[in-house]
Amino acid sequence: MPNGMRLGLQALVWDESEANMSYRPKILAFAGSTRKDSFNKKLVAVVAQAARAAGADVNLIDLKEFGLPVYDGDDEAAHGLPDNARKLKQLFLAHDGLLISSPEYNGSYPGGLKNVFDWVSRPVAGGKPLAEFEGKVCAIMAASPGALGGMRMLPILRLLLSGLLVTVIPEQLALGTAKEAFNEDGTIKDAAKHKSAAALGEKVAMMITRLKS
Numbered sequence: 001m002p003n004g005m006r007l008g009l010q011a012l013v014w015d016e017s018e019a020n021m022s023y024r025p026k027i028l029a030f031a032g033s034t035r036k037d038s039f040n041k042k043l044v045a046v047v048a049q050a051a052r053a054a055g056a057d058v059n060l061i062d063l064k065e066f067g068l069p070v071y072d073g074d075d076e077a078a079h080g081l082p083d084n085a086r087k088l089k090q091l092f093l094a095h096d097g098l099l100i101s102s103p104e105y106n107g108s109y110p111g112g113l114k115n116v117f118d119w120v121s122r123p124v125a126g127g128k129p130l131a132e133f134e135g136k137v138c139a140i141m142a143a144s145p146g147a148l149g150g151m152r153m154l155p156i157l158r159l160l161l162s163g164l165l166v167t168v169i170p171e172q173l174a175l176g177t178a179k180e181a182f183n184e185d186g187t188i189k190d191a192a193k194h195k196s197a198a199a200l201g202e203k204v205a206m207m208i209t210r211l212k213s
């Protein structure tokens, strides 16, 4: 085996003793729904909590508070980005990872969620294109009162995020019968599903720590 190849293989072996495992991942978490009692808000809160327990700083935001208008090129040409689109761009830039729980609307993600990505992706003077998204480690999930939990939407959301250069982890969760799925304290009644949700947050936190170490 050529020497370079041997070195390459060695480099793949993870040595935790040499790593700076004290890095605190910064994760931005939100639901693709703005509804007050959103099941997706509940689900992403479970995952956010697990990421916190794994050592991350998690900023759980409500997209409703940003109230972005529907993207319109004429508005952008006349007025530039709305203040809240700029704020969201800064928030994305300031975080290493993303946790996104989205409803499925007619087999896809909600237009409101796409609208947020469209505004955030718009370039501003001096900014690197897609710097708000590139290399962010992301877990995606869905919750729905239906039996399938929004699973038809997940590959479409994955594709959208990949196009924005986000690194979406392979694990994902579609939580069905969401109306009955949560306890009063916000935990998921089904212990196995709660564990799967928590694992998403832990994995994103762990991956960021490793990437930054």
Ligand code: FNR
Pocket (backbone or CB within 6 Å): 031, 033, 034, 035, 037, 038, 039, 040, 041, 102, 103, 104, 105, 106, 107, 108, 143, 144, 145, 146, 148, 149, 150
């Ligand atoms: C839905 N809903 C829905 N559910 C689903 O599992 N598959 C689907 O394709 C759709 N389509 C759909 C379209 C539209 C326009 C609406 C408003 C709703 C139901 C949806 O899952 C339900 O309203 C969830 O409660 C929405 O998520 P939040 O708001 O609870 O997070």
